[in-house]
Amino acid sequence: MTKKSGLFDVDFSLITKELTTTIKGEEVTTARYKHFSEALGTIVNQMEVSCYRPRTIKDYNTVLMNFSKSTGVTFLEDITVETIYSWLDSMQVVNQTKLTRLKVLKSFLGKCFNNGWLSLNFWQLINVKVDKKVKKGAKPNDIAILVSLIDKSTFIGLRDVTAILTMYKTGICINTLGQ
Template sequence: MTKKSGLFDVDFSLTTKELTASIKGEKSTAARYKLFSEAVGAIISQMEVSGYRPRTIKDYDTVLMNFSRSTGVTYLEKITVDTIYSRLDSMHIVNQTKLTRLKVLKSFLGKCFTNGWLSLNFWQSM
């Protein structure tokens, strides 16, 4: 017999405030104000666990950190379509490279949406 370690135990307890907010359809404060750098770290970790290639992970990290640095975005909620387009417009690179950078950013935002950190998938129309 093996001894249970509790490694995969999940705690589903919610505070009264969180439960009330979820019933009303509100997001918690932590979900509404997720730091961009924390989101990147979490997504990179998820990608590593999922078996993405190291080169892909490095490229995601580089593209996302350059986006954050150049636009000054610190919170996920500050990213808008205008922010994305202005960043792409300011880059003096070939259009195919811009498309690749956009694809990385859209994929990242999709993962953030799936994790519940963004409430609206505004980038789908891009």
């Protein structure tokens, strides 16, 4: 069986040296230092093309420009775990707001990583602990009052009372009950 030579055959002997040196790390041919503002502009354009809401894009831009100004970051490579923590520490806001802003920064860095501008995703382990408010449970008397206010002579009323009592007695989620 002989191999035919065709129009689309590629001679790999020319690229082999370039490929091996890149794999060994001897030579870096990509644009290593990406400007933060350039990366942000590209990401915002990608978000616009992907039909993100204008409010989301505006908030994204605001948080990231604030990050750049307060940390003095000019290149993506300047961003480290220390700069992120110092930025979070400099904020005089509640932890929920810090968490929201951190999510925006992590999303941005993830997009930069996916675009090939960052080689490590070091930001994954950074987190802000937020105390979640525990909702007070309903008392049997509260359920009795609610059930007494619903008209059980109609199908919808009977359905609602059944759902309320099932959720209260079993703890099942409303979404699961609806399915």
